Amino acid sequence: xxxxxxxxxxxxxxxxxxxxxxxxxxxxxxxxxxxxxxxxxxxxxxxxxxxxxxxxxxxxxxxxxxxxxxxxxxxxxxxxxxxxxxxxxxxxxxxxxxxxxxxxxxxxxxxxxxxxxxxxxxxxxxxxxxxxxxxxxxxxxxxxxxxxxxxxxxxxxxxxxxxxxxxxxxxxxxxxxxxxxxxxxxxxxxxxxxxxxxxxxxxxxxxxxxxxxxxxxxxxxxxxxxxxxxxxxxxxxxxxxxxxxxxxxxxxxxxxxxxxxxxxxxxxxxxxxxxxxxxxxxxxxxxxxxxxxxxxxxxxxxxxxxxxxxxxxxxxxxxxxxxxxxxxxxxxxxxxxxx
Amino acid sequence: xxxxxxxxxxxxxxxxxxxxxxxxxxxxxxxxxxxxxxxxxxxxxxxxxxxxxxxxxxxxxxxxxxxxxxxxxxxxxxxxxxxxxxxxxxxxxxxxxxxxxxxxxxxxxxxxxxxxxxxxxxxxxxxxxxxxxxxxxxxxxxxxxxxxxxxxxxxxxxxxxxxxxxxxxxxxxxxxxxxxxxxxxxxxxxxxxxxxxxxxxxxxxxxxxxxxxxxxxxxxxxxxxxxxxxxxxxxxxxxxxxxxxxxxxxxxxxxxxxxxxxxxxxxxxxxxxxxxxxxxxxxxxxxxxxxxxxxxxxxxxxxxxxxxxxxxxxxxxxxxxxxxxxxxxxxxxxxxxxx
DNA sequence: TTGTAAGCGTTATCAG
DNA sequence: CTGATAACGCTTACAA
Numbered sequence: 001x002x003x004x005x006x007x008x009x010x011x012x013x014x015x016x017x018x019x020x021x022x023x024x025x026x027x028x029x030x031x032x033x034x035x036x037x038x039x040x041x042x043x044x045x046x047x048x049x050x051x052x053x054x055x056x057x058x059x060x061x062x063x064x065x066x067x068x069x070x071x072x073x074x075x076x077x078x079x080x081x082x083x084x085x086x087x088x089x090x091x092x093x094x095x096x097x098x099x100x101x102x103x104x105x106x107x108x109x110x111x112x113x114x115x116x117x118x119x120x121x122x123x124x125x126x127x128x129x130x131x132x133x134x135x136x137x138x139x140x141x142x143x144x145x146x147x148x149x150x151x152x153x154x155x156x157x158x159x160x161x162x163x164x165x166x167x168x169x170x171x172x173x174x175x176x177x178x179x180x181x182x183x184x185x186x187x188x189x190x191x192x193x194x195x196x197x198x199x200x201x202x203x204x205x206x207x208x209x210x211x212x213x214x215x216x217x218x219x220x221x222x223x224x225x226x227x228x229x230x231x232x233x234x235x236x237x238x239x240x241x242x243x244x245x246x247x248x249x250x251x252x253x254x255x256x257x258x259x260x261x262x263x264x265x266x267x268x269x270x271x272x273x274x275x276x277x278x279x280x281x282x283x284x285x286x287x288x289x290x291x292x293x294x295x296x297x298x299x300x301x302x303x304x305x306x307x308x309x310x311x312x313x314x315x316x317x318x319x320x321x322x323x324x325x326x327x328x329x330x331x332x333x334x335x336x337x338x339x
Numbered sequence: 340x341x342x343x344x345x346x347x348x349x350x351x352x353x354x355x356x357x358x359x360x361x362x363x364x365x366x367x368x369x370x371x372x373x374x375x376x377x378x379x380x381x382x383x384x385x386x387x388x389x390x391x392x393x394x395x396x397x398x399x400x401x402x403x404x405x406x407x408x409x410x411x412x413x414x415x416x417x418x419x420x421x422x423x424x425x426x427x428x429x430x431x432x433x434x435x436x437x438x439x440x441x442x443x444x445x446x447x448x449x450x451x452x453x454x455x456x457x458x459x460x461x462x463x464x465x466x467x468x469x470x471x472x473x474x475x476x477x478x479x480x481x482x483x484x485x486x487x488x489x490x491x492x493x494x495x496x497x498x499x500x501x502x503x504x505x506x507x508x509x510x511x512x513x514x515x516x517x518x519x520x521x522x523x524x525x526x527x528x529x530x531x532x533x534x535x536x537x538x539x540x541x542x543x544x545x546x547x548x549x550x551x552x553x554x555x556x557x558x559x560x561x562x563x564x565x566x567x568x569x570x571x572x573x574x575x576x577x578x579x580x581x582x583x584x585x586x587x588x589x590x591x592x593x594x595x596x597x598x599x600x601x602x603x604x605x606x607x608x609x610x611x612x613x614x615x616x617x618x619x620x621x622x623x624x625x626x627x628x629x630x631x632x633x634x635x636x637x638x639x640x641x642x643x644x645x646x647x648x649x650x651x652x653x654x655x656x657x658x659x660x661x662x663x664x665x666x667x668x669x670x671x672x673x674x675x676x677x678x
Numbered sequence: 679t680t681g682t683a684a685g686c687g688t689t690a691t692c693a694g
Numbered sequence: 695c696t697g698a699t700a701a702c703g704c705t706t707a708c709a710a
Contacts, residue, residue, distance in 0.1 A: 002703055013681045018705065028679060045454045049391035050703035053686045058388070060435075067425050074619055078417040085438035086406050089447075094456075095436045096399075099424035108428075115384045117433075222619040223591075249619070252562075256626070259598070280413055280561040280588070287595070341687055352697045357689065365695060389687030392702045 001044045010038055021046075060094040061308055062118040064108050067099040074221060076247070076276050076297050077124065080146070083301025084122060091309060106135055113141050120312045122146065122304060126191045142311040144320065146304055149191050156311050156320035158304045162192045162274075165293040165326035166199030166244065169272050172328065173242045174207050177337030178270060180215065182233040182240035184226055184250045188218040196246060196274070215240055226253020234261055234269065241337050245273035248283050251290055251333075270334035274326075288332035295326045340383045349377055360385075399433040400647055401457040403447050406438040413560060415586070415615050415636050416463065419485070422640020423461060430648060445474055452478050459651045461485065461643060465530045481650040483643055483659065488530050495650050495659035497643045501531045501613075504632040504665035505538030505583065508611050511667065512581045513546045516676030517609060519554065521572040521579035523565055523589045527557040535585060535613070554579055565592020573600055573608065580676050584612035587622050590629055590672075609673035613665075627671035634665045 007014045012031065020027045020035035027035075038044075052058050063081070081097075088095045096118065100108040109132065112118050120142035123132050126149040136143045137153035145157040173181050183200050186193035197216065204211050214236070217229045226249060233240055234257055245251040251273035255265060263269050266288050275283045277296035283289065307320045346353045351370065359366045359374035366374075377383075391397050402420070420436075427434045435457065439447040448471065451457050459481035462471050465488040475482045476492035484496040512520050522539050525532035536555065543550050553575070556568045565588060572579055573596055584590040590612035594604060602608050605627050614622045616635035622628065646659045 003705095004703075014704080015682080015706080016680055019680090022705085026679060031679085043453075045450075047392070047703050048454065048456055049388050049397070050686090051705075052388035053386070053392050053688085054703080054705040056686080065421075065424070067421050075414045075417065078414065078420075081417075081436070082404075082406050082438060085404070085436050089438045097420070097424050097434045097436050099421060099428045111384075114382075115387065117387055220619075224619075224621060224624045260626070280559075280563075282563060285563045285566075287599070342689095343687075353688080354690090354698080355696055358696090361689085367695060370695085386687050389702090390689075392704085393687080393689040395702080 001042050002047065003044075006035075006039060006042060006044050009042070010035060056116065058094075058117060058119050059092070060096055060118045061088065061120045061122060061305075061312075062096045062098055062112055063122045063124070064098045064100055064105065064112075065124075066102050066105050068102045075249075075278055075281070079276065079278055079298045080124065080301040083298040083303075084305045085301075087302045087305035087309075093309065106131060109135055110139070113139050120144075120308050122308060127189045128191050128194055130191075142308065144304055144308040144311055146300065147191050148195075154317045156307055156317040158300060158307055158322045158324070159192075160295045160300065160324045161326050162195035163199040163202070165274060165295070165328070166196040167203045168199075168326075168328050169244055169274075169293050170200045170203035171206070172330075173244070173270060173272065173334065174203060174209065176242075176270065176334065178242040179209055179337075180212065180238060180240040180242070182230070182243045183216045184229055184233075184243060184245040184254065185216065185218050186221050186246045193218060193246065200244060221247040221250050223249050223253040223256075226250035227256045228253070230254035230257035231260065234258060234263065240269070242270040242272070242334070245271065248273050248275050248278065248281050248286075248290065248292070251283075252281070252286065255286065255290075266332045266335045267338070270337075272334050275329075283329075284331065286333070291331040291334045292329050293326045294329055295324055300324065340381050341386065342383075345374075345378060345381060345383050348381070349374060395455065397433075397456060397458050398431070399435055399457045400427065400459045400461060400644075400651075401435045401437055401451055402461045402463070403437045403439055403444065403451075404463075405441050405444050407441045414588070414617055414620070418615065418617055418637045419463065419640040422637040422642075423644045424640075426641045426644035426648075432648065445470060448474055449478070452480050459483075459647050461647055466528045467530050467533055469530075481647065483647040483650060485639065485643055486530050487534075493656045495646055495656040497639060497646055497661045497663065498531075499634040499639065499663045500665050501534035502538040502541070504613060504634070504667070505535040506542045507538075507665075507667050508583055508613075508632050509539045509542035510545070511669075512583065512609060512611065512673065513542060513548065515581075515609065515673065517581040518548055518676075519551065519577060519579040519581070521554045521569070521582045522556065523568055523572075523582060523584040523593065524555065524557050525560050525585045532557060532585065539583060560586040560589050562588050562592040562595075565589035566595045567592070569593035569596035570599065573597060573602065579608070581609040581611070581673070584610065587612050587614050587617065587620050587625075587629065587631070590622075591620070591625070594625065594629075605671045605674045606677070609676075611673050614668075622668075623670065625672070630670040630673045631668050632665045633668055634663055639663065 003014050007017045020032045124146040126147040128150050130149040130151045133151045133153050148159050219225045243254050258265050272291040275292035275294040283292045342353050346356045359371045463485040465486040467489050469488040469490045472490045472492050487498045558564045582593050597604050611630040614631035614633040622631045
């Protein structure tokens with residue numbers, strides 16, 4: 001059942017039927033409902049390829065992920081993806097996922113744009129300086145950044161308040177009497193890691209505590225690395241009394257490190273982490289329950305997709321910028337500093 | 340630069356240029372190379388939408404994932420996806436990801452087929468009885484299953500030797516003197532879980548050991564659930580001396596449970612698990628290193644995509660069936676049963 | 679308010 | 695071996 005047949009069936013022209021279905025104003029209400037009902041009854045579905053060819057719009061958005069960059073292969077990305085996919089499915093927009101080798105990344109964006117394969121992009125894990133943002137701005141193609149960047153361009157974004165989250169978490173620890181606080185952070189080039197460090201430093205400064213660079217670690221966010229780096233920090237002669245981790249997985253490694261050293265979490269060493277709300281690794285079920293700053297990454301994906309669709313529909317990037325607040329949840333993994 | 344322009348530029352007809360580029364045999368070698376070079380030089384890229392419209396083929400494959408089925412939100416799925424995406428990118432085939440609510444799942448497949456949106460599907464995590472397989476067979480649309488199923492249909496698949504893997508792992512434990520072996524398995528309705536249990540039971544039977552149903556647990560494969568179920572098993576009056584886990588994450592939980600009970604892993608209790616080769620949770624870096632059966636799921640994704648492309652190109656499902664062997668890696672988490 | 683007809687950029691058919 | 699020409703199914707000026 002295509003447009004031609006449907007039109008013939010109704011004794012109307014293709015034009016009118018097309019207009020009726022696509023909500024053009026010049027169609028009379030009577031014919032519109034008549035057309036709608038027939039389309040429904042006959043299960044008419046417009047051919048996507050034909051529409052693409054005629055309009056130049058693809059009804060598709062893309063996420064490009066460098067298959068070698070381990071960063072995007074962490075579990076957060078999947079949950080984020082699920083959120084994005086949910087929103088796009090709601091609007092019947094296609095989501096295409098494209099792997100790319102490291103050095104071809106920008107070229108992959110360029111090609112997809114040049115070949116008119118997509119209407120827009122979702123760009124995740126922005127770097128402090130991010131070439132992708134510059135490129136997509138230059139190409140003048142709709143995109144939304146999951147996070148922010150220093151790269152100058154009028155881009156739309158959805159970020160969480162990383163700086164505020166880590167400022168509050170650090171302040172909480174300071175209020176509990178902690179002075180030597182280790183920071184297990186993500187990789188240095190990532191914008192969110194920089195923001196989190198800034199929050200941490202701001203809180204220390206506000207309380208007149210001199211930061212110790214030796215207490216700050218930047219690395220990938222895996223359990224193993226959390227274990228290794230927490231072990232190193234806790235083995236220092238003046239060991240930190242609290243650890244602030246950029247992910248639950250890192251904190252999980254820190255738990256293991258503390259246990260190895262015979263330290264009781266929440267007593268000998270306090271641990272707090274940022275929680276992206278992963279379904280299969282819950283902070284509240286760890287032992288002891290892990291205090292966290294929390295902002296579900298999946299909901300972020302959903303919202304981000306909404307912003308992208310708005311961007312594609314012509315809204316200017318300036319109107320599509322959001323910073324989601326972050327909650328702080330107190331749990332048994334943090335305690336008052338013993339003197 | 341489109342076909343018309345390219346043809347004009349070369350002084351040839353569109354037909355000839357199209358044929359030359361698409362490898363039709365009736366074109367002379369001379370013109371073919373001439374056309375190829377010009378296309379390369381002028382950066383001609385065929386318009387995907389136009390091609391779709393003309394051929395009816397979409398150059399797209401889909402993976403549908405029920406966003407509420409926690410199963411597909413585990414980290415294995417992402418790694419699998421990465422493998423699939425790599426192969427498809429190599430062949431410039433689009434991968435579209437579609438979320439669906441639980442009860443709409445079959446309808447989503449149906450719609451995508453009816454609307455000619457995709458050339459084929461990748462179906463993961465098959466159930467012992469799987470309606471998706473029956474539906475796609477009935478619709479006569481190319482698809483490849485990641486795993487197998489009891490559902491009768493001539494489907495293509497890539498599976499790993501789950502039965503063999505768990506038979507060997509169990510036998511290894513038996514050879515080390517273990518008689519009470521707990522099985523932390525995936526959900527009961529999953530085909531791979533059934534196969535793994537079959538391997539476990541076969542090994543016990545081969546050694547004349549009566550299986551204890553109380554030692555077999557079916558549940559989701561998270562750390563927390565591994566912890567909980569391992570705790571329960573190890574708290575039994577006649578506690579198992581070894582645990583066989585369906586994933587590293589489950590084993591990780593089991594490690595935690597054992598530690599809680601003051602049991603030394605590899606001595607008081609042996610643990611072995613299946614390892615899908617996740618990049619951020621490595622069996623060899625656990626403490627103690629975790630013995631595993633291993634079959635990288637990412638490579639599986641890559642291979643599966645190859646099979647799907649072959650299926651789309653007309654190969655019959657019977658020729659596209661593979662069972663990948665599984666390696667067994669001995670590490671310190673298993674030891675001889677102390678008497 | 680509705681219709682006619684010309685695209686959109688390919689591939690497929692048929693003829694030469 | 696090459697070329698006209700007609701699809702493919704939709705949208706969109708332009709006309710009525």
